[in-house]
Amino acid sequence: MEPGPRRRRRHSCRPPVSVFLRDPNSGRVYRRGKLIGKGAFSRCYKLMDMSTSAVFALKVVPRGGGGAGQLRTQGKVEREIALHSRLRHRNIVAFHGHFADRDHVYMVLEYCSRQSLAHVLEARQTLTEPEVRYYLRGLVSGLCYLHQRRIVHRDLKPSNFFLNKNMVLKIGDLGLAARVGPGGRCHRVLCGTPNFLAPEVISGSGHSCQSDIWALGCIMYTALTGAPPFTAAPLSEMYQNIRPGRYPEPAHLSPDARRLIARLLAPDPAERPSLDRLLRDDFFTQGFTPDRLPARSCHSPPIFTMPQPL
Numbered sequence: 001m002e003p004g005p006r007r008r009r010r011h012s013c014r015p016p017v018s019v020f021l022r023d024p025n026s027g028r029v030y031r032r033g034k035l036i037g038k039g040a041f042s043r044c045y046k047l048m049d050m051s052t053s054a055v056f057a058l059k060v061v062p063r064g065g066g067g068a069g070q071l072r073t074q075g076k077v078e079r080e081i082a083l084h085s086r087l088r089h090r091n092i093v094a095f096h097g098h099f100a101d102r103d104h105v106y107m108v109l110e111y112c113s114r115q116s117l118a119h120v121l122e123a124r125q126t127l128t129e130p131e132v133r134y135y136l137r138g139l140v141s142g143l144c145y146l147h148q149r150r151i152v153h154r155d156l157k158p159s160n161f162f163l164n165k166n167m168v169l170k171i172g173d174l175g176l177a178a179r180v181g182p183g184g185r186c187h188r189v190l191c192g193t194p195n196f197l198a199p200e201v202i203s204g205s206g207h208s209c210q211s212d213i214w215a216l217g218c219i220m221y222t223a224l225t226g227a228p229p230f231t232a233a234p235l236s237e238m239y240q241n242i243r244p245g246r247y248p249e250p251a252h253l254s255p256d257a258r259r260l261i262a263r264l265l266a267p268d269p270a271e272r273p274s275l276d277r278l279l280r281d282d283f284f285t286q287g288f289t290p291d292r293l294p295a296r297s298c299h300s301p302p303i304f305t306m307p308q309p310l
């Protein structure tokens, strides 16, 4: 009997995630809540600590039954845990613990009840300049912490910027993050298609802190105009626009915003501002930055009442 064609493993035959989970390292018992999302390699759930009722986000990665793809996923997960578990910063998603059983690897992460900046952009299309200053300030602060530890994120994009109930921005998903070598570059092959690829990454010189800063430029442009700077299809045409840093001039933005975007999207990585120079740019110093945002700004433009001079 000829063996039939090997059936590709369908996702449906993934082992189930039990409702009660015990972290053997801490002894904590958690109750798994509803599924809040599915990625290519992971499923995410709401999670409650049974003894404190504290709520977390659980990221579950199945342990493969062998096979090349699984080995890569295992290495990837271990690297993400090794990197994320050592980080602690207000604008980085808190890592509360990890454990594994026969079928899965579990990561207990900070729960962000207002989802991500991608959801805000989906609801609002564009943000006001004060809101963009607010989000960029949190982003720059978290990114500074990563870059000081020689870690490049490599996949900065709105869906990786989570928002907690107080609208504090938290950089998450360090699955593609990597330590940069002494030359300040990371050449590890990227097993994901990052959104905002910098010219030097396309030309194969590898990721650096400056390629994260290019991504900030793409995010600032997208949040202010409602569309990414480089969108052409096919990919080859988009790359032809990225290399020289050619994007549609956002005419209706303020001159300070246009100038900062042009600096961040400089084709030469050495010309892009460093993170601390970024916060001293006129865009930040000449404009009002709110200390916090109202939750309603997730779906409608906030009205900032300036403190009136007495």
Ligand SMILES: CC[C@@H]1C(=O)N(C)c2cncnc2N1C1CCCC1
Residues within 6 Å of the ligand: 036, 037, 038, 044, 045, 057, 058, 059, 093, 109, 110, 111, 112, 113, 115, 162, 172, 173
């Ligand atoms: C757990 C995965 C991811 C995440 O990393 N965090 C911190 C998070 C924190 N809070 C809510 N959701 C979070 N997510 C979502 C779940 C579905 C897609 C991404």
